[in-house]
């Protein structure tokens with residue numbers, strides 16, 4: 001295998017992108033001599049975002065880039081050496097700082113490919129290696145994967161609502177900072193947007209860049225016709241006029257007048273954009289005016305706080321919109337601005353022999369109780385590639401011949417597995433710290449998203465009260481987990 005060189009393409013090599021507690025724990029492990037004890041962590045979320053039925057996995061390319069460059073620079077070490085505890089003494093002793101200076105990433109990492117549809121409790125990333133390293137990478141992995149998975153999922157929903165219409169991502173100005181904007185543009189393209197207005201995302205990732213013009217363009221001329229004419233002179237074959245600065249339908253008439261002059265010079269008006277008012281009514285009226293005037297191919301672009309539910313509603317209202325410009329609500333994931341992905345310890349190598357101690361974090365709610373083991377996700381499919389059910393199982397234990405999956409939240413819900421067609425979702429990405437996966441291109445991951453979403457039943461894809469896709473624990477894993485919970489939870493007398 002010959003993995004693509006990443007080095008800094010996605011994530012700058014900033015190993016201090018972490019929470020202080022990762023370093024204090026690391027110091028503690030080092031002092032106790034536990035730094036090299038082998039550990040396994042899983043990164044997963046507990047509920048798909050937006051009250052939806054699925055999520056689209058994203059961010060692995062960034063995570064792989066960041067992991068590949070993990071290491072503490074002289075500047076990092078100097079900064080850490082200056083950190084003081086409450087008594088004014090150095091937080092970390094010199095021996096530990098020397099250890100950090102020489103630290104190289106040596107873990108195994110398995111992950112689900114970007115663009116795959118994923119569900120609650122499924123490890124998107126599994127990290128196995130020295131405890132100190134596997135713990136240190138938690139924060140960065142969560143930062144990168146939570147946000148991009150969230151935005152890719154949001155965009156997949158917007159793409160679902162838009163059907164085969166064009167979707168343009170316009171969010172940079174409303175994004176959470178430069179990087180929020182850049183990684184949102186990448187995740188949005190992966191999730192199904194056709195292009196972005198974000199020029200840096202175009203340069204960095206090869207995403208097509210597209211756009212129209214602002215109201216200020218119209219306002220800086222004497223009148224609308226003059227503004228449109230001037231824009232058409234600059235872009236005779238690529239003009240999309242924003243028609244709502246003063247009065248939308250008057251604006252459409254002015255656009256048509258300029259389009260006629262353009263046609264005389266051998267050019268066609270590409271489109272108009274509506275950015276306010278009743279987009280259903282105005283798009284129908286605009287379409288009628290353009291068609292009557294002989295411009296049936298001039299596209300209608302709409303923008304203004306759009307999201308998947310507004311797009312669905314506008315389509316139901318018979319809107320005649322060809323292109324949806326979506327900004328704020330996409331890049332900020334407005335209705336659920338964070339994915340609550342977590343990173344939990346699931347196994348520790350015995351101190352004295354080669355076996356494993358599987359670990360569980362217990363919670364009052366079963367939904368928050370973690371799953372022990374070294375997990376793999378097996379997706380059972382029909383012959384035609386429709387996803388039927390997913391099984392989480394512990395690769396450290398043998399699988400029985402007859403498989404049964406059990407709902408982790410309700411052990412009375414069990415399903416025998418009949419399907420013999422399956423694929424294992426977690427794939428090797430790093431072995432002993434070396435990137436061994438040839439990461440797919442952004443384009444390939446984008447195509448995967450649409451294939452993956454098509455593999456889901458419409459009942460899981462719908463926005464309102466989607467059906468829950470079956471994800472179960474393999475029977476042996478379920479029994480093991482139940483017993484482990486019983487063993488760890490104090491049995492208080494009633």
Ligand SMILES: Nc1ncnc2c1ncn2[C@@H]1O[C@H](COP(=O)(O)OP(=O)(O)OP(=O)(O)O)[C@@H](O)[C@H]1O
Pocket residue numbers: 275276277278279280281303304305306310313314317
């Ligand atoms: N037909 C429609 N049905 C439902 N929502 C619509 C419809 N048309 C537009 N909207 C949405 O309604 C919201 C408010 O739009 P509206 O144009 O009234 O407000 P605005 O942004 O303040 O406009 P203006 O710039 O004219 O003040 C926007 O999110 C817009 O996308």
Ligand SMILES: O=P(O)(O)OC[C@H]1O[C@H](OP(=O)(O)OP(=O)(O)O)[C@H](O)[C@@H]1O
Pocket residue numbers: 170171173174213214215216275303304305306325326327328329
């Ligand atoms: O509504 P969103 O989904 O966030 O899409 C992006 C918005 O950004 C622009 O507005 P803005 O008022 O910033 O600038 P403008 O003068 O170009 O309209 C554009 O006109 C959209 O309304």
Ligand SMILES: O=C(O)c1cccnc1
Pocket residue numbers: 170171197210211212213303325327
């Ligand atoms: O090109 C556009 O029309 C555009 C770009 C950014 C934000 N709103 C609109």
